[in-house]
Amino acid sequence: MTSREVTKDEMGKYPGFVITTVAQDGIAIVVNPANEIQYITLDQVKGIYLSNITKWTQITGANVPGTNNQIVIIGRDSASGTRTYFDQTVLASATPTNKMLEKNSNGAVLQTVAQTPGSIGYVSIGFVSKDIKVLPIWYNSQKIIAPTTENVKTKPYPISRDLYVITNGQPSGLTGDFIKYILSPDGQKIVADEGYVTLS
Amino acid sequence: MIKFMKKMNDVLGASQGTARVSFVKEQAIKTVFFFTAFFAVIVVSFILLFLLRDGYVILEKAGVLAFLFGVSWAPNAVVPLYGILPLIVGTLLVTIGAMVFAVPLSIGCAIYISELASPRVKQQLKPAVELLAGIPSIVYGFFGLIVLTNFIRVTFYLPTGETWLAASVLLGIMALPTIISVSEDAISSVPCEYKEGSLAIGATRWQTISRVLVPAALSGIAAAIILGIGRAIGETMAVLMVAGNAAIIPDPIWNILSPIRTLTATLGIEMGEVAVGSDHYSALFGVAVVLLIITLIINLSAVAILRRLTEGRGHATSGKHLVSRNTRETLVRIAKITGVLILIGFFFLAAPFWLADLILLTALAVYIGRNWLSPNRVQTIAFAFVIAAALIVIAILAIILQDIVLNGLPALSWEFLTQPPRDLGRAGGIFPAIVGTLCLVMGAIAIALPLGVGAAIYLVEYTREGRITRFIRTGVDLLNGTPSIVFGLFGFAFIVLYLGIGVSMLAGQVTLALMVLPTVIRTTEESLKNIPQSLREGSLALGATRWQMISRVVLPPAVPGIVTGAILSIGRAAGETAPIMFTAVVFSSRFLPDSVFQPVMALPYHLFILATNVPGASTNKYGTALVLLLLVVGFYSIAITVRNHFHRKVRGYHV
Numbered sequence: 001m002t003s004r005e006v007t008k009d010e011m012g013k014y015p016g017f018v019i020t021t022v023a024q025d026g027i028a029i030v031v032n033p034a035n036e037i038q039y040i041t042l043d044q045v046k047g048i049y050l051s052n053i054t055k056w057t058q059i060t061g062a063n064v065p066g067t068n069n070q071i072v073i074i075g076r077d078s079a080s081g082t083r084t085y086f087d088q089t090v091l092a093s094a095t096p097t098n099k100m101l102e103k104n105s106n107g108a109v110l111q112t113v114a115q116t117p118g119s120i121g122y123v124s125i126g127f128v129s130k131d132i133k134v135l136p137i138w139y140n141s142q143k144i145i146a147p148t149t150e151n152v153k154t155k156p157y158p159i160s161r162d163l164y165v166i167t168n169g170q171p172s173g174l175t176g177d178f179i180k181y182i183l184s185p186d187g188q189k190i191v192a193d194e195g196y197v198t199l200s
Numbered sequence: 201m202i203k204f205m206k207k208m209n210d211v212l213g214a215s216q217g218t219a220r221v222s223f224v225k226e227q228a229i230k231t232v233f234f235f236t237a238f239f240a241v242i243v244v245s246f247i248l249l250f251l252l253r254d255g256y257v258i259l260e261k262a263g264v265l266a267f268l269f270g271v272s273w274a275p276n277a278v279v280p281l282y283g284i285l286p287l288i289v290g291t292l293l294v295t296i297g298a299m300v301f302a303v304p305l306s307i308g309c310a311i312y313i314s315e316l317a318s319p320r321v322k323q324q325l326k327p328a329v330e331l332l333a334g335i336p337s338i339v340y341g342f343f344g345l346i347v348l349t350n351f352i353r354v355t356f357y358l359p360t361g362e363t364w365l366a367a368s369v370l371l372g373i374m375a376l377p378t379i380i381s382v383s384e385d386a387i388s389s390v391p392c393e394y395k396e397g398s399l400a401i402g403a404t405r406w407q408t409i410s411r412v413l414v415p416a417a418l419s420g421i422a423a424a425i426i427l428g429i430g431r432a433i434g435e436t437m438a439v440l441m442v443a444g445n446a447a448i449i450p451d452p453i454w455n456i457l458s459p460i461r462t463l464t465a466t467l468g469i470e471m472g473e474v475a476v477g478s479d480h481y482s483a484l485f486g487v488a489v490v491l492l493i494i495t496l497i498i499n500l501s502a503v504a505i506l507r508r509l510t511e512g513r514g515h516a517t518s519g520k521h522l523v524s525r526n527t528r529e530t531l532v533r534i535a536k537i538t539g540v541l542i543l544i545g546f547f548f549l550a551a552p553f554w555l556a557d558l559i560l561l562t563a564l565a566v567y568i569g570r571n572w573l574s575p576n577r578v579q580t581i582a583f584a585f586v587i588a589a590a591l592i593v594i595a596i597l598a599i600i601l602q603d604i605v606l607n608g609l610p611a612l613s614w615e616f617l618t619q620p621p622r623d624l625g626r627a628g629g630i631f632p633a634i635v636g637t638l639c640l641v642m643g644a645i646a647i648a649l650p651l652g653v654g655a656a657i658y659l660v661e662y663t664r665e666g667r668i669t670r671f672i673r674t675g676v677d678l679l680n681g682t683p684s685i686v687f688g689l690f691g692f693a694f695i696v697l698y699l700g701i702g703v704s705m706l707a708g709q710v711t712l713a714l715m716v717l718p719t720v721i722r723t724t725e726e727s728l729k730n731i732p733q734s735l736r737e738g739s740l741a742l743g744a745t746r747w748q749m750i751s752r753v754v755l756p757p758a759v760p761g762i763v764t765g766a767i768l769s770i771g772r773a774a775g776e777t778a779p780i781m782f783t784a785v786v787f788s789s790r791f792l793p794d795s796v797f798q799p800v801m802a803l804p805y806h807l808f809i810l811a812t813n814v815p816g817a818s819t820n821k822y823g824t825a826l827v828l829l830l831l832v833v834g835f836y837s838i839a840i841t842v843r844n845h846f847h848r849k850v851r852g853y854h855v
Contacts, residue, residue, distance in 0.1 A: 010475065070359035077445075078275040079473040079480060087276065095277040098286075101362055101459055102445040104469035107813030114815065115350060118359045129815050 001165045003124075004081030016169045022182045024197035026125040026152035026160040027086060030110070030132040034117040037062035039138040042158060045090055048120060049073060051097035056118065064118045074112050074121035075100040082106065085161050086122055122159075125152065126195035152197045163196070222745060229747050230662055236654030240721065241675035243714055247682065247690045251492060254693055255485035258282055267486055273447040273466070275480040282483040284463070284490060286447045290364075291433060291462040291494070293450065294443065297368025298375060298432040303425055305372075306379035307414075308589025310421075313380070314387040315409055316586060326384070327840050332597055333377035334836035336775025338804045339825050341438035342811045343600050344370040349442050356457060362444030364460040370438050373596055375428035380593070382427055386420020387413055406579035419506055426502040434495060434683025436464040436778040437808060445469060454545075463491040464778075467685045471782055476697065488689045492682065499681035503674070604825050611823025620790045625810050626817045630824055632789055636705075636800030637831070640784060641773045643709030643796070644716060645766055651713075652720025653762060659721075660728040661750055680718035684778040687715045691783040706796040708784020715779055716769035723768065727761020727846075728754060760846035764839045771835030775828065777804040787813075803828040 003025065006017060029045055031037060038061055047053035048071055056062040056069040063069065075096055076083035087093060103109045109121040114131035121132075125147050128134055136146035137158060151157040171179050181187045188198040259267055262282050270283015313325050348370060353361030390413050398408040414421070444459025447466075451458065466487055474481045544560060573581075619629030655672070663669050691711030701707050731754050739749040785805040793800050807828060810821035 013477075067359065068357070072359045077469045077473070078273075079470040079475075081473070084276050093278050095274045098272065098274075098448045099446050099459070101360065102447075102461070102469060103812070104440075104472065105813045107809075107815060110815050111345075111812060112360075112362070116353070116360050127815075131815055 001163065002081055003161060003163050004084045005164075006166065014168065018167050018170055019164050020167070020171070020179055020183075021162045021199065022165055022179070023163045023188075023191045023199065024152055024160060025163050026147040026149075026157050026197070027082060027122050028125050028128050028147040029120065029122055029135045029137070029159075030113050030128070031120050031135060032064070032113055032117045033131070033133045034066070035062060035064050035133060037133075037135065039136045039144055041138045042090060045120075046092070046094075049075070049091055049096045049100065050094055051099060067118050070118055072116050072119040073097065073100045074109050074116075074119050075102055076109065076122075077102045077104045080104070082122070082124065086159070089159055124196070125149065128195065149192070149195070149197045160197075226745055226747055230658075233654050233658035233662060236651050237658035237672050238675075239651055240655060240679050240717060241672055243717070244675050244678050244682070246694065247686065248489075248492065250690055250693045250698070251485050251489045251686070254482055255487075255489045257482040258479055258486045261479060262483075267483075268490070271449070273461075275470075275483060280479060282479070282486070284466075284487055286449045287461055287463045287466055287487065288490065288494075289449045289453075290443075290447075290460040291464070291491070293364060293453075294367045294371060294439065294460060294462055295429055295432045297364060297456065298371035299425065299429060301369055301372030302375045302379055302428060302432075305589050305593055306376050306424070306428070307383055307421065308586045309376075309380050309593045310384040310387055310424075311409060311414070312586050312590035313384050315405070315413070316583065317590075326381070327837075327844070329377050329380050329384075330840055331833055331836050333381065334771050334775070334832050335374075335600075336777075336804055336828055336832050337374060337435055337438045338775065338777045338807050338811075339604065339829055340370055340374050340600070341441035342807060342821070342825055343603060344438060344442040345811060347603060358457055360444065360459070362442055362459055363457050364443065364450060365456045367439050367443040367460060367462070368456070370442055371432040371435055373600070374435065374438060375431050376593055376596075378431055379424045379428040382424035383417070383421040386417040386424065389420070390416045404575045404579045406582045407575060410582070423502070423506055426498070426505070429498060430495065430502075430681050433498065434464065434491075434681070434685070436468045436683065436685040437804075440465040440468040441812065463487050463494075464683055464685050467491075467689060468778065468781070471689065471692070485689065485693070488686050492686050495681045495683060496678055499677055500674075503677060604822065604829060607819075607822035608826025608829075611819045612826065616820075616823055617827070621788055621806075621820075624814050624817070625788065625806065625820055626814060627820070630801075630803065630806060630820075630827065632792055633801040633803045633806040633824070634827065634831075635792055636785070637774055637803045637828075639705055639793070639800060640708050640712060640780065640802055641770045643705065644712035644773045645770050647710060647713035648717050648720050648769060649762075649766055652717050652765075653724050655717075655721045656724035656728060657750060657755075660725055661746070661754065676718050676721050679714070680722075682715075684715060684776055687711050688779040688782050690714075691779060696783055702797065703783060703786075703799045704797045705784055705793055705800045708780040708800070708802075709796070711779045711783050712773040712776065715776065716773050719769045719772065720762075720765050723765025724758070724762050727758040727765075730761065731757055760842055764843040764846070767835050767839035767842065771832050771839065774835060775804055775832045777808055781805060781808075803831065 001022075006019060011017060029040060035056065037056070037059065040059065044053060044059055051073075053059065054071055056064055056071055073096070076086070087096065101112065103112060103121075106123045106127040109123050110127055110129065110132060113119045113121040128147075134147060136144045138144050145151055145156050145158070147157050147159070152160045165179060165182070167175060167179070170176075182191075183199070188200070191198050262270070267282055267284060268288070269285050270281060271285050272281040272283045273286060274281040309329075313322055313329070317325060344366060349361035349363075349366050351361065352358065352363060352366050352369075356365075394412050394416055395408055398412040399405070403411070439462050443461060443465060445461045445465055446459040447461045448458070450456070450460060467484055470480070471484055474484060544556075616629040617634065618631050620632050621630060622628035655676070659669055659672060688711065691707055691714075695701050695707040695710055696703055735753055736749055739753040740746070744752070780802055784799060785802045786799045787801070787806070787809045789799070789801050803824060807821060807824045810817045810824060814821075
């Protein structure tokens with residue numbers, strides 16, 4: 001199972017790959033609940049991850065009481081599919097600042113953001129919890145889009161992607177049954193229960 | 201008498217006929233033992249070979265220099281960059297920091313235990329320190345993540361507590377027990393006459409300790425520090441959880457409050473998801489090669505330093521030196537002054553101003569005032585520092601243990617111990633993880649014990665010290681110094697992929713077995729060497745063959761020592777995360793595995809995932825930490841009890 005697309009190189013190497021989309025996912029921008037910020041623009045996110053913006057005071061509405069407002073940037077390790085997708089989509093394929101703290105899972109990002117007041121991170125919407133604050137994306141005063149399952153499904157939320165399972169050859173036997181189950185109403189109900197976005 | 205002669209003749213007559221057979225048998229046994237001994241060397245070369253096989257692609261593509269000295273590690277950039285200089289620098293800085301923290305504390309504590317403590321305190325403190333060496337690194341990491349980083353963030357008013365400082369302090373704490381027990385042994389084994397002589401000519405106790413005992417124990421203390429360095433440099437899980445993992449060289453380089461990333465942490469976080477066969481994959485193996493080479497260099501130089509130190513003591517008077525005495529003294533003075541200046545600079549740049557001033561003024565006052573201080577007053581001050589060191593060590597360990605025990609106890613229940621996990625481990629129990637860990641360590645010891653005991657028998661019983669034994673010993677030493685994450689990578693590349701066994705219990709067992717092999721060899725060797733030579737000579741003189749002598753006379757009394765080694769190895773294997781992370785474990789499984797070809801759950805990995813990946817699992821992660829701690833410390837205390845019992849018996853014979 002993967003959250004990043006198979007590269008052309010990999011497709012060339014393993015021509016037998018069959019890719020099945022099983023769910024949709026949005027990537028939520030999250031900060032510590034102590035931060036007074038309410039929403040953020042994609043440009044600001046990009047600025048933060050490229051280290052052009054280093055203080056929360058540079059962003060209107062943001063303030064972390066009791067700290068010097070230094071932004072602590074949390075990201076994923078370079079083997080992560082979420083990171084690859086985030087770098088491509090939000091950073092326009094630029095490399096994030098090397099001051100970024102790297103974590104090797106959504107949960108680890110969440111944990112760090114939850115216990116670090118000045119931090120910002122990104123996680124799958126399936127991981128969103130009350131320990132952190134989710135930031136809607138601000139376009140203009142009429143268009144502020146939160147990473148809800150609804151907004152991911154109907155596509156106005158900009159940072160969303162598909163989740164795939166990959167098999168070598170057409171899935172058959174137990175593997176095939178399992179994939180059929182994920183795609184069935186019962187399977188899709190689990191997708192929804194875990195906070196991800198169903199296909200239909 | 202005649203009857204006895206007759207009997208002897210019968211025996212001799214009978215053995216004449218079977219002489220050839222038994223000769224062949226003896227040779228066969230010897231060959232088998234030779235191969236078990238040589239196994240360590242084979243494993244080391246295999247590890248290097250397999251890491252190079254996968255790592256060399258990147259060295260070829262990126263170039264060795266660009267790989268080693270590139271300052272950017274960005275494997276998924278549009279133009280991927282694989283420069284590992286920040287990682288190498290990070291590894292070295294973290295290790296140096298850990299030693300700066302741990303060495304003064306542990307030597308102080310060792311002096312306290314061996315020279316100042318009353319016999320009763322000593323009797324309790326020594327095994328306690330040894331037990332602490334058994335706390336699994338993942339438990340330290342867990343504590344560091346939850347408590348230490350937060351403490352550092354608040355204390356130093358930082359944006360984040362995940363820093364070089366956190367990593368160094370944590371590694372320093374982890375290295376404490378090792379350095380303390382080895383240097384305490386070294387100080388205690390300085391001959392009594394030295395101490396008595398020194399006290400008799402009117403030296404104070406502190407003068408005796410600082411001028412006689414510590415210098416005499418220097419080689420042992422050096423060995424202790426090197427062991428500590430080895431432990432710090434190869435540590436993965438604890439560092440990964442607290443260092444922040446930003447691949448940067450601290451700016452300025454002494455900025456101890458900067459996040460940092462080590463070679464081991466890079467492997468730990470990126471190996472899990474990397475696409476097998478990609479450049480990135482190859483680069484990670486390149487990282488492992490560099491890590492392995494750094495540890496090999498440290499280990500080999502440690503062996504060399506120790507040899508010099510022991511030899512140097514023998515020829516102290518006749519020794520010829522490269523430079524004359526005067527030049528040497530000047531050099532030492534220059535080195536000392538530079539050292540002090542660097543230290544002062546460091547304080548001013550890293551610490552807050554008032555603290556730096558305070559430290560500097562104290563140091564200055566001591567320097568100026570030292571001539572006016574009487575030896576007794578010096579002793580009082582020195583002892584105060586030594587006792588403070590011991591108290592700090594005890595306090596640190598008490599804080600860690602009470603945090604885990606107090607928070608973990610509420611989670612413990614019959615259900616927790618006997619149920620499978622539910623809701624990503626937030627609810628339910630850890631039964632499959634307990635069973636999985638037990639299966640892994642039992643399998644590992646079943647593999648390591650025969651090989652290790654065989655190797656030790658070959659080294660002690662079948663050979664004289666020579667080129668072959670030195671070669672094999674070096675192999676064992678190198679294997680012992682290999683970081684656990686490197687075993688994990690090797691297990692993944694060789695057992696899981698190359699042999700096609702897949703992520704399975706078996707792969708984890710073999711990987712863990714390789715990791716604990718040196719411990720088994722060492723402890724078995726020790727216990728064989730403790731068997732008096734006269735027993736062997738007596739047995740051979742009565743006409744026993746070498747194998748009869750070994751199996752009937754030497755091995756039986758050595759069994760307690762071997763058992764101790766085995767239990768220590770089990771304890772160590774049970775607490776390790778890095779070697780099984782890519783070879784044997786799954787995070788959640790409702791069923792127990794029904795063959796060795798299936799993956800299992802394991803306690804350390806379960807704790808790692810709960811601590812870093814599953815928010816809101818607070819009770820269960822403390823519970824898991826406590827169960828793991830109890831399990832490992834339990835194994836260690838059994839081992840220590842068996843050993844002490846055995847030691848007392850042996851000493852009873854000799855003294």
